[in-house]
Amino acid sequence: MNSFGKYFLKRVFFMIITLWLIATITFFLMQLLPGTPYTNQEKLSPETIAMLNKQSGLDKPVIVQYGIYLKNLLVGDFGISFQFKNQPVAKLLAGRIGPSVQLGAQAIIFGTLVGILLGIIAAMRQNTWVDTLATLMAILGRSIPNFVFAVLLQYIFAMKLKVLPIAMWNGFAYTILPTIALAMSPMADSARFIRTEMVEVLHSDYVELARAKGLSRWQVAVRHGLRNSLIPLITLLGPLAVGLMTGSLVVENIFAIPGIGEQFVKSIMTNDYPTIMAVTILYSALLVFVILIVDLLYGLIDPRIRVSGGAKG
Incomplete structure (x- = not known):
């Protein structure tokens, strides 16, 4: 098996x-939550709650519940939602x-x-004032929470200008x-990463040589600067995925x-353990998959990086 195959199997493991x-x-964090999904329902009698706990397997010892959970998880069975019956x-x-x-x-x-476009323009x-404006936009984009932007966008474009729908999901x-x-x-x-890397690259010797051969500043930036500047940007894909x-x-x-x-927020409000755990695992699986893709992309973007030894795990 070649080095790439060994590396790939190692990452999958x-x-x-x-x-x-x-x-x-x-799973064990869910066990630390007080009560069960049924104890918060005031209309249910203690006998009914006990019966529901038995039907859901919540009356079994924790280690038994854990074993059943892992067994079902291996076949893609996340269980039955407590919030939505059956x-x-x-x-x-x-x-x-x-x-x-x-x-x-x-x-x-x-x-x-x-962000790439802003970073290139800033570099x-x-x-200049263009650089300052692009940097300011990057600072605001990072420092202001996205839910604040969401409310502002709703207010401006949906409530005031009335050019876009305020909510729901019914088309592009x-x-x-x-x-x-x-x-x-x-x-x-x-924008921040591309600007930083582009500034450094644009002042390197090989870029100056390309300029001396008659290439325009934009041609040099795109053909030579952008390729090398994309390497640190690729490393951001994992954190960006988490942020999203x-x-x-x-x-x-x-x-x-x-x-x-x-659905995740609703599940937390109702102590819907199976759904909470399923969403957590799903998000985690997407994240580790993105990290794997990032490692593999290293070698594609920069041939100097060897997957067998250069990519960090």
């Missing part, structure tokens, strides 16, 4: 271990993953592309405001988007 640890920690969690989330994935993909693509116009127009709100953080980080996941929890609720984030 650590992904599995990571997901197992996350599943285990999440509704498998997998089926419940399957109907909500589409909006969340679409929103997250749009946000990271839009935010990254705009090309270093120490409904995705514009939440996408922009979530994209602010990726935009800020991308956590940010979408609030943004989806603000815009009434029927996604996983909205």
